[in-house]
Amino acid sequence: MLNVSARQHQFDMLVRAHASDLYRFAYWLCGEDARAQDLVQETFLRAWRALDSLRDGAAAKPWLLTILRREHARAFERKRLDLGELDEGIADDASGIDPERAGSDAQVRAAILQLEPKYREPLLMQVLGGFSCEEIAAELHCKPGAVMTQLFRARQKLRALLEGDEGMNQKEASHGLP
Amino acid sequence: MDCLEFRRRLAAEPRGREADFIAHRDSCHAGCTEAWWRAQRLEKRIESALSIETPSNLAERIVLAQATRTRVRRRRAWFGLAAAASLAIAVGVGTFGWQRQASADPLPALGVAHLHHEAFALAMTRPVSAADLRENFAARGLTLRAMPADAVFVRDCDIGPYRTVHLVFRIGDEPVTALYFLDRKTARVRDFKHAGWQGREVPIARGTLLLLGADAHAFAQVQRSMDDALRAAPQQALGEL
Numbered sequence: 001m002l003n004v005s006a007r008q009h010q011f012d013m014l015v016r017a018h019a020s021d022l023y024r025f026a027y028w029l030c031g032e033d034a035r036a037q038d039l040v041q042e043t044f045l046r047a048w049r050a051l052d053s054l055r056d057g058a059a060a061k062p063w064l065l066t067i068l069r070r071e072h073a074r075a076f077e078r079k080r081l082d083l084g085e086l087d088e089g090i091a092d093d094a095s096g097i098d099p100e101r102a103g104s105d106a107q108v109r110a111a112i113l114q115l116e117p118k119y120r121e122p123l124l125m126q127v128l129g130g131f132s133c134e135e136i137a138a139e140l141h142c143k144p145g146a147v148m149t150q151l152f153r154a155r156q157k158l159r160a161l162l163e164g165d166e167g168m169n170q171k172e173a174s175h176g177l178p
Numbered sequence: 179m180d181c182l183e184f185r186r187r188l189a190a191e192p193r194g195r196e197a198d199f200i201a202h203r204d205s206c207h208a209g210c211t212e213a214w215w216r217a218q219r220l221e222k223r224i225e226s227a228l229s230i231e232t233p234s235n236l237a238e239r240i241v242l243a244q245a246t247r248t249r250v251r252r253r254r255a256w257f258g259l260a261a262a263a264s265l266a267i268a269v270g271v272g273t274f275g276w277q278r279q280a281s282a283d284p285l286p287a288l289g290v291a292h293l294h295h296e297a298f299a300l301a302m303t304r305p306v307s308a309a310d311l312r313e314n315f316a317a318r319g320l321t322l323r324a325m326p327a328d329a330v331f332v333r334d335c336d337i338g339p340y341r342t343v344h345l346v347f348r349i350g351d352e353p354v355t356a357l358y359f360l361d362r363k364t365a366r367v368r369d370f371k372h373a374g375w376q377g378r379e380v381p382i383a384r385g386t387l388l389l390l391g392a393d394a395h396a397f398a399q400v401q402r403s404m405d406d407a408l409r410a411a412p413q414q415a416l417g418e419l
Contacts, residue, residue: 006303008301008303008351009301009303009304011241011244011301012241012298012301012303015237015240015241015244016237019232019236019237019240020232020236023232023233023236024228024229024230024232027230028228033233037233037236037239040236040240041239041240041243044240044243044244045243045244048244104223104226104227105223105226105227106227108223108224108226108227109227112224112227112228123224124228126191127221127224127225127228128228133190133191147190148186148187148190148191149190151189151190151191152186152189152190155189155190155192155217155220156189158220158224159220162220162223
């Protein structure tokens, strides 16, 4: 078991290294700033209690994201926000972003929030969490092939939302190709 | 790998670096290279959109929450033992009056507010050097008679109207915050509770030492250490500063 000072130091390093990534993941998972902050805080408190079980420092981020997902499922699953409410808040959330990017980001954010959770969650796990398809499959208790299909469809839907159905190459769309 | 497999993999894992995937991208003349570039552009847009700004001081607030939650759990255990003795009830009733009085005092409120503001200091574990201690006290015009032991953080801070030196000591597994308020006189040593924190005010030299922690068990050790360091601490001549 770690001595207390080393344990505290390890925890401090974990928080500083991963709090931002966890917040972003939580935000896109639950769609609300205050809830995301609560979620991240609760995740780290649970991580503190289970810190001795973290053997490999390189595995810290997926470990924390797993805790966060479970915490979200436990605490907020019944409170999934109506997507219509989310759009308004996200569209205004362009602070700290390059003005030239703001319009594009708002468009993509609105499209991401239109994704069904079954598509959005694996996409977040891959893009923000750095999970592989196999790791996402293990987390979601499904087969890697199913995850690949979800990711495939998530991007297909995003592309369609961003470019417009009529702008898509009909031949590629009919084959589900990007 | 054929084009269909490449496109499916591209939509599922556009950042993939597998050898067969990259080899097909570089050798296909049926549009897969262009599709790869389109997918990278989309991926960049997704990553940019997801990169929202993180709330300020998020990490510090998490560290504070951890320190506070640990403290509450330990205090509950202590109260569990105390509850077994009826004497504790009598003591609790007897001290109610002065606790209310203490809560109205500005120093505990200022100290706790500052502790929240610099919560990261509670997580420090490495001893600060004697040079850092000397430098931060010297910035307040004080020369230390001895080096306070077990200090893991030191900084000269302005708290409300007061000039202070902010220290954190790590005694066992608990951080103890010590705020030395210069030119703020206190008549006597007194304990208090404020916003869930156990505290103690101690008159030392020409100022007041404010101790804050999970409980008071380590206060005596920090108090002795600070008393040794500051008692009759000579004020530096301005030329030395």
